Amino acid sequence: MIENYLPILILIGVAIILALLLISLSRIMGPYRPNVMKLRPYESGMDPVGQARERYSVSFYLVAMEFIVFDLEIVFLYPWAVRFVKLGVGTFFAMMLFLVILFLGLIYTLKKGTLDWDFKQIKK
Amino acid sequence: MELENKLASKLQPTFFKKHQEAIYKSLEDKHTTVEVYEDDPLATHMVLNMGPQHPATHGVLRVILELDGEKIVKNKLDIGYLHRGIEKIAENKTYQEFMPYTDRTDYLSPYSNNVALCTAVEKIADIEVPERAQYIRMIGCELARISSHLLWLGTMVMDAGAVSFFIWTFREREKLYDIFDNFGGHRFTISHSRIGGVANDLTPDTVKMIKDWVVNFKKELVGWNKFLNKNRIFFDRNKDIGTITAEEGINIGLSGPNLRATGIAYDLRKIDPYCKYDEVDFEVPTRLEGDNLARYYCRMEEMTQSLRIIEQCFDKMKKGPIRANNAKQTYPSKDEVYYSMEGMIHDFMMTDTGVCPPAGMECYHAIEAPKGELGYYIQSDGTGHPWRLEIRSPSFANLQALEYILDGEMVADTVVLIGGLDPVMGDSDK
Amino acid sequence: MNISSAHQKIIDDLKQQYPDDILEVTENRGDVLVRVSVDAIHNICQRLYDEYRFIYLVDIFGTDRFTSEDRFEVIYNIVSLRDQLRLFIKVRCEEEDPHVQTVTDIWKAANWQERQTYDMFGVIFDGHPDLRRVFLPEDFEYYPLRKEFPLLGVPGSIELPSTTPDTED
């Protein structure tokens, strides 16, 4: 039973080992001399104004949400795309329906203007 | 200078406290042209330093941006990070000694700076320059204009994303370095022009080198134009951003290709021609839109016009002396110095006191540098040192326009806008 | 003193408009310089801007004449694009209170040019929107282009960064 999960386990194991190795190696090998100026945020040579953890503008949030929706759409497409020849025609129409619905969603967001930044302000 | 509580708490300057507070205060007092909903609870403004050390600022220019998300609400420019006070140095140097400093002001096109200083000194000291020297100077100026536009093109397109373009323009520029190396002695800061003429003559193989390069470069330009003019990405990136109208451009004091992109054909080579620009025919490319794309087109066409000027110069150039032989005003030629007593004395006197324009005389002479109108205003007190030497640097005036056009643009556009205005910090900070 | 006819027309009109303010007119190598009194500078520039379309301000800069009375001199380099004329307006002001009326409301280009003259000479332009130093930091107390300022600067006038990063300076 364990055999058919072996590739996944090997992959996860290698990934973890590699990550740990890289972090620890650079910590051991490289010199570690933190000082006040080095830990200060980089502001192209000047003193930073305020904290880096400021609140983001709302337009970023909308773009992020848009990305998640269409990213998940691709995630659902992958398993179907791998074996769509064997799965027959029925699944083809189901997937097309799924794509059409999301396409309507895209048109809605473009009309509402979430992607262009001017919806909140009027250009000068 | 107390700041509003909004910014005072966030600011912790570790150096130049008064300077930082003054500039952030003036950023706050600046009224914004962008309509911002003040009562919007989610409106968070972030103050960001696109500071002196930044790849896109083409030198050490600091832009302080107040951002609302991606949109610039207010911006303030802080220059002077390359200020060394060459006007103060000029008052302690003779005119000829000061010439290498002019190489280092607008270091993208050093040849035209030398010519600007020498023509200004020739105007105030009333020196007659032989014809062949004027044509050599024109060829050098046009080559410098092309090399300056090449670097502008390479860095601006690299900022817009096409990195390979930088390598192409730099390949052409390396060929130009070889030409300058051949006839001037150094790769690009050649102090080749002297007061009253030029240092040495064009040898036949330099002339051949330049002619081959001009023929080859024309084909290159056609290729680049085909590549960039219709390129969708470059087009959208530069269209309708940083637009300046003609009246605004004149009022802000723009000059050079930036002003010609707004529709005003103000080119000093046509208005008061120096050297032999009146005997050479070329057009002054202008555009009407005044946005970043118009500036791009203006500069690209200027390069083709410069090639035409160089060819015509070669046809019109005749054999002749390359420096006026008036011993009181110019350096004697080297063989005269080695083989005659008077020549050596003149050479010594020229190096020691230099040319002495009449006392109390002051005059101004400007040339069309690649960035705009570069002028030298000299006040002389009769000695070899100028009493006051003012440099009207084109980048200083062009940078002032950057503050007006950045308001209301997106942050990503600042990169291409700074590239489009093509400021050189050594020139603007004097 | 062969002033071109176009310049002469302008100067005569100015003399007729402001008889006691035009103090001196000099011409050398084709450049015409008009010296005017300090308090008339704004009206004259306004008139030149409206009447003769001197719409392009090329440069404003100062000189230090190093004389006891009216030591600083501010020179305006203006160009009229319509009839392609270049004119220089000179104004002299005292060393104790070097005050000159600003022209930023006529030409926007004057903003930085006046700040540069203030930075280099200490000439204060009344009514300038934000008169700060343009090149040197505000903590610098001297005016470098004055004749008495040494070329190598005053040691310690602008501090250097500390060479040890750990200090919490």
Next chain:
Amino acid sequence: MGLESALGEGFLTTRVDSLVNWARSNAVWPMPMGLACCAIEMMAFAGPKYDVSRFGSEVFRFSPRQSDLMIVAGWCTYKMSHAIRRIWDQMPDPKWCVAMGACASTGGMHRCYGVVQGVDNFLPVDAYISGCPPRPDAVINALMKIQDKIKTEHSVLLDT
């Protein structure tokens, strides 16, 4: 390091030293502090003809966090000196500094109030390049000197 005692004095560190120094010297990522005309020569130094990627330092990182060698190219004014010092402090630790050109090394032709007479007034400089501006092959020569310095002087023992 604990490994040291197990394998006998000096065996491990010389092997690790040569490996680490070989890796570091062949991937010196320059932080181009391009100020003035030397910056144009630095572009030529990274450009097609004097291609510096043959030496492994083609990646011109503008953020100090990812660079090892700071090339100060051009005259450094008092106003800019604080920004340069801040960038130098923010670079991760095995770092070297090259003063490119006469102006960065000694103030060069600018003997005046604005210019710091030599960047070593506030920076530990490893290599000075003379010339105004130095030709790109002079800068490559300085880079090779820095590579030799990395290979010989630097030891991993100093780092912990």
